[in-house]
Amino acid sequence: WNSNPMNPGFGRILLHNGARSAAWNMDHFEEITQKRNSLNLVCKPLVDGKAADITVNIAVEAVENPDGIELSYESRSTGTWQIAGVCLLDNALPITEEDTGVFYVPHRLGIELPASKGLPSRQEWTTYNSLSMAMCGGVRNGSALLVNWNEVDTKLTVNTSWPDHPLVPGSRMRAISLEMSSPDGSCTIYPLGRGGYTRIAQAYRQIAASKGWLRRWSDKRRDYPAVDQFFGAMNFKPFVFSRVLPGSRYSRDGKEHSHISFTFDEVAQCAEHWRRDLEIDRACVVLAGWINCGYDVRHPDVLPSASECGGDKMLADAAARIKACGYLFGLHDNYQDMYQDAPSWNLKWINKNLRGEPKKGGNWNGGQAWQVCAIQQVKLAERKETNLPRIKELFGPTIYFIDTVFAWGLVTCEDPAHPMTRADDLRWKTQLCLSAKRHFGLFGSEEGREWAVPCADYLEGLFNHRTDSPPGEVIPLFPLVYSDCVQIMTHQGERVGPGDEKKVADLVLFAEMPLPRFGNHLYWTNRSSRVLGPAELWARADGGWGENLCQTDRVIKNTFEVLSPLNMVTAELPLDDHEFISQDRLVQHTRFGSVNIHVAYEKPAKIRDNAVPAYGFIVDSPRFIAFCATRFNGIDYPTPALFTARSLDGKPIAESGKVRIYHGFGDKRIKLFGKEFDVARESIVQVR
Numbered sequence: 001w002n003s004n005p006m007n008p009g010f011g012r013i014l015l016h017n018g019a020r021s022a023a024w025n026m027d028h029f030e031e032i033t034q035k036r037n038s039l040n041l042v043c044k045p046l047v048d049g050k051a052a053d054i055t056v057n058i059a060v061e062a063v064e065n066p067d068g069i070e071l072s073y074e075s076r077s078t079g080t081w082q083i084a085g086v087c088l089l090d091n092a093l094p095i096t097e098e099d100t101g102v103f104y105v106p107h108r109l110g111i112e113l114p115a116s117k118g119l120p121s122r123q124e125w126t127t128y129n130s131l132s133m134a135m136c137g138g139v140r141n142g143s144a145l146l147v148n149w150n151e152v153d154t155k156l157t158v159n160t161s162w163p164d165h166p167l168v169p170g171s172r173m174r175a176i177s178l179e180m181s182s183p184d185g186s187c188t189i190y191p192l193g194r195g196g197y198t199r200i201a202q203a204y205r206q207i208a209a210s211k212g213w214l215r216r217w218s219d220k221r222r223d224y225p226a227v228d229q230f231f232g233a234m235n236f237k238p239f240v241f242s243r244v245l246p247g248s249r250y251s252r253d254g255k256e257h258s259h260i261s262f263t264f265d266e267v268a269q270c271a272e273h274w275r276r277d278l279e280i281d282r283a284c285v286v287l288a289g290w291i292n293c294g295y296d297v298r299h300p301d302v303l304p305s306a307s308e309c310g311g312d313k314m315l316a317d318a319a320a321r322i323k324a325c326g327y328l329f330g331l332h333d334n335y336q337d338m339y340q341d342a343p344s345w346n347l348k349w350i351n352k353n354l355r356g357e358p359k360k361g362g363n364w365n366g367g368q369a370w371q372v373c374a375i376q377q378v379k380l381a382e383r384k385e386t387n388l389p390r391i392k393e394l395f396g397p398t399i400y401f402i403d404t405v406f407a408w409g410l411v412t413c414e415d416p417a418h419p420m421t422r423a424d425d426l427r428w429k430t431q432l433c434l435s436a437k438r439h440f441g442l443f444g445s446e447e448g449r450e451w452a453v454p455c456a457d458y459l460e461g462l463f464n465h466r467t468d469s470p471p472g473e474v475i476p477l478f479p480l481v482y483s484d485c486v487q488i489m490t491h492q493g494e495r496v497g498p499g500d501e502k503k504v505a506d507l508v509l510f511a512e513m514p515l516p517r518f519g520n521h522l523y524w525t526n527r528s529s530r531v532l533g534p535a536e537l538w539a540r541a542d543g544g545w546g547e548n549l550c551q552t553d554r555v556i557k558n559t560f561e562v563l564s565p566l567n568m569v570t571a572e573l574p575l576d577d578h579e580f581i582s583q584d585r586l587v588q589h590t591r592f593g594s595v596n597i598h599v600a601y602e603k604p605a606k607i608r609d610n611a612v613p614a615y616g617f618i619v620d621s622p623r624f625i626a627f628c629a630t631r632f633n634g635i636d637y638p639t640p641a642l643f644t645a646r647s648l649d650g651k652p653i654a655e656s657g658k659v660r661i662y663h664g665f666g667d668k669r670i671k672l673f674g675k676e677f678d679v680a681r682e683s684i685v686q687v688r
Contacts, residue, residue: 001093001138001140001145001189001191002092002093003090003093004175005094005165005167005168006091006163006167006168007025007091009026009027010026010027010029010041010058011086011092012025012026012087012090013083013086014084014085014086014179015047015054015082015084016084017047017081018080021084022045022047022052022081024045024046024052026058029041029043029058030042030043030044038059038060038062039061040058040060041057041058041059041060042055042057042058043055043056043057044056052079052081053077053078053079053081054075054078054079054081055076056074056086057073057074057075058072058073058088059071059072059073063188066190066192066206067190068188068190069189070187070188070189071089071186071188072184072185072186072187073185073186074183074184075183084181085180086179086180086185087178087179087180088178088180088185088187089147089177089178090177091176092175092176092177093145093147093175093189094168094175095115095139095140095173096115096140096168096170096172097115097116097170097171097172098170099115099140100114100115100116100139100140101114101115101138101139101140101141101174102114102138102139103137103174104138104197104475105125105131105136105156106131106132106133106135106136106477107125107130107131108132108447108465108474109462109463109466109475109476109478109479109488110474110476110477110478111473112197112475113160115170115172115173115174118160119160120161120162121159122157122159123157123158124155125155125157126156126409127149127153127154127155128409128422128426128449128451129409130409131156132448132449132450133208133449133450133477133481134148134149134150134151134152134154134450135147135148135149135204135207137197137200137201137204137477139195139196139200142195143191143192143193143194143195144192144193144194144196144199145189145191145200146189146192146200146203147187147190148187148188148190148204149180149185149187150185150186151180151182151185152422152423152426153181153182153422153423154179154181154185154187155178155181156177156178157176157177157179158174158175159174159175159176159177160172161174161175188207197475197480198480198577198579200477201477201481202480204481205480205481205574208450208482212454213450213451213453213454214453214482214485215454216484216572217231217484217485217572220485224442224457226328226441226442229282229328230284230457230487231282231568232282232513232564232565232567232571233283233284233328233513234274234280234282234284234516234564235458235460235489235513235514235516236270236271236283236285236286236515236518237285237287237288237495237515238261238262238267238270238285238288239261239289239295239492240260240261240262240263240267240287240288240289240290240295240306241260241261241289241290241294241308241309242259242289242294242295242365243256243257243258243259243294243295243365244256245341245366246367247368248363248364248366248367250364250365260308260309261520262309262520263309263314264287264305264309264314264315264318265310265317265318266521267285267287268317268321268322269522270285270518270523271321271322271325271327272325273522273524274325274556275325275326277524277553278549278556278557278560280557281326282326282327282564283325283327283328284327284328284329284330284442285322285327285328285329286332286399287315287330288332289306289309289332290305290306290315290331291303293306295332295365296364296365297339298339298342299333299334299342299366300333300335300338300342300344301386302333302386302391303386303391303394305394305395312394316394316395316396319395319396328398328399329395329396329397329398329399330397330398330399330400331391331400332401332403333381333391333400333401333402333403334402334404335380335381336361336369336371336377336403336405336408337361337366337369337370337372337404338361338369338370339366339370340370341366344380344386348376348417349372349373349376349380350371350372350373350376350415351370351372351373351411351413351415351420352373352415356414358371359371361408371408373413373415373420374413374420374425374429375413375418375420375424375428376418377428377432378432378435381435381436388400388435388436388440391439392439398441399442399444399457400439400440400442400444401443401445402432402436402445403446405429405432405433405446406429406448406452406459407445407446407447410422410423411425412425413425426451430451430454433455434455437455442458443455443457444456444457444458444460444489445459445460446459446460446491447460447461447462448462448478448486448488450481453482456486457486457487458487458488458489459486459487459488460492461492462478462488462489463490463510463512464490464494467490467502467506467507468494471588471601471602472580472585472586476510476575476578479510479575479578480574483510483511483570483574483575483592484571484573484574487512487513487567488510488512489513490503491515495514495516495517496514496516496517496538496555496559497516497517497552497555498536498539498551498555499536500538501535501537501538501614501615502601504537504559504615505599505600505615505617506599507563508563508599508619509590509597509599509617510575511566511592511595511597512563513564516552516555516556518552523550523552524552526550527550529551530551532551535613535614535615537613537628537640537642537665538558539551539554539555540666541554541664542666543663543667543668544642544663544665544666544680545557545558545561545662545663545681546665558642558664561626561662561664562619562626562642565644566597566619566624566626569595569621569623570593570595573592574592574593575591575592576591576592576593577589577590577591578590578591582605586600586603586605587599587601587607588601594622595619595624596619596620596621597617597618597619597620598612598617599615599616599617600612600614600615600616600617601614602614602615604616604630609631609634610629610632610633611629611630612628612629612640613629613640615628616628616630616640618632622647622652622653622654623646623647623650623651623652624647625643625645625646625653627641627642627643628640628641628642629641633671635669635670635671637667638667639667640666641667641670642665642666643662643663643664643670643679644662644664645659645660645670645672646659646662653673653687655687655688656687657686657687658684658686659684659685659686660682660683661679661683661684662681662682663679663680663681668680672687
């Protein structure tokens with residue numbers, strides 16, 4: 001690993017003086033001193049051949065656990081020129097196609113950038129805006145490298161070029177730059193030896209722990225014991241009432257539109273149906289659109305609840321009935337967006353730019369929203385008579401969702417009444433999340449960054465990166481670091497229903513829970529159905545448990561029986577490995593401790609002596625086994641069969657005297673450890 005082969009130098013210093021800007025290449029130093037484990041370098045940049053009255057002190061120091069090199073700088077200005085930033089890495093750590101080089105970037109879940117692909121270009125990501133973690137990694141000739149930093153005002157750039165240079169093997173090169181827009185900063189480079197992206201992520205776990213981001217479920221349980229109830233819970237999210245105002249980009253005719261999908265009583269009936277008829281024993285029910293005037297209007301003035309759905313009394317009754325099912329009860333809220341039709345609308349709450357102008361947010365159902373400063377978000381949320389404290393008194397949620405907290409990048413606020421840096425934004429948004437947890441116990445928001453892990457229990461939408469991408473495209477850096485700390489889910493707009501075989505395969509591979517797609521009102525009373533496609537799996541119930549269910553409920557039941565116990569046995573285990581088994585990346589494997597999961601995408605595949613259809617899978621672990629296969633343990637199935645087997649006495653299945661077998665569809669025969677069983681729906685058997 002080496003520095004920029006095209007331009008000798010240590011890095012660059014970026015300067016500004018009012019409207020003027022300049023860059024200084026650090027190709028020499030005024031002083032170099034050596035201590036036992038470090039070098040101290042002094043640079044004094046020039047502008048137009050004259051001293052800029054700036055001194056930058058750079059330290060190069062060996063670090064341990066893991067072993068690496070830290071590069072840090074401190075700056076001081078005594079004149080009109082100021083530090084705009086420092087590039088400690090400037091087109092450095094190059095990889096080429098000749099050394100089979102690849103960079104790994106934590107954009108959302110993670111992406112890879114092989115040197116062998118791509119046109120000459122420049123790609124940029126900002127920490128905690130387009131980067132979910134403050135790190136990146138690379139591999140060349142099978143040797144892995146991790147780069148880590150702490151400053152939120154850091155931009156990562158990957159430059160792709162086709163150089164013709166004697167120091168560059170091959171003709172395609174990628175190199176990284178790390179630009180820190182602060183007077184002081186640091187990054188650390190860790191050579192890791194043999195390995196790939198899994199090795200890089202595992203090395204970063206240790207660093208993430210030192211940063212305070214790696215807060216495991218075992219740590220969260222000490223303060224919030226309800227986390228155990230969240231493992232294996234289906235995330236039902238009914239949109240009860242929505243309004244689209246004339247100023248919304250969703251109103252194509254410039255008129256107001258409203259839609260009631262559920263009354264509060266109907267939501268409670270849905271929960272009772274899931275508990276009674278589908279025997280779903282672990283779930284959370286989070287209502288969106290419950291607020292005054294519906295989704296997504298008048299935030300942050302959410303009370304009283306929507307009269308169109310029954311009002312406060314009926315919502316409180318529904319909450320009690322949902323919790324009586326043993327489910328978590330939650331509500332969807334928002335303190336990032338403020339609308340001008342909110343009774344408490346005032347520019348004092350709003351984020352301002354340098355000119356003192358209010359900053360716009362998105363244009364949603366309620367029309368143009370305005371960004372609330374994160375400092376003010378906490379104040380709005382904690383208003384005793386109108387927001388979180390009062391919501392707790394009225395409805396007693398046990399889980400809460402505040403929209404956009406992690407989806408919106410970190411921003412500054414220039415209002416002199418509440419000025420805020422991007423680092424301040426992170427701290428105040430963390431405070432908002434922890435405030436919700438103090439009131440309700442469990443908390444989630446949209447998308448996800450690593451700073452969200454200690455203050456959230458689920459990240460809704462981050463898993464879309466996987467479900468919306470081809471099978472071999474996403475590299476699971478984020479799950480490899482944080483799988484035992486937080487649940488990673490799809491967005492409310494990316495639900496699982498009939499025909500979503502690819503989404504379910506993704507969820508199985510990473511042992512994550514779905515947001516089911518279901519109809520409006522008492523949807524299961526409408527018995528209409530459609531002919532299933534030849535590759536569809538999860539809406540099937542031929543010969544299985546859900547023969548008398550509608551197709552929507554079959555998907556809910558079948559996915560629950562696989563994903564809920566799988567999530568429960570893996571939730572507190574780190575994701576130890578992910579690998580592409582086949583060259584086309586259509587067969588993949590993950591491992592959580594002793595839990596091994598194989599999934600096939602797009603076409604049938606053999607997995608050892610077993611065979612699976614397209615989007616089939618095999619889960620193998622001591623206490624839980626699941627498969628959708630055409631051959632398993634020596635039994636050939638004429639059509640794909642779905643089974644799960646779970647030990648109920650805590651012993652490994654091979655030694656258990658009480659194993660529950662669930663049969664979803666297909667041939668009713670299953671063989672476990674040499675014993676064959678016939679199971680039509682479900683059965684408790686003895687294997688030992």
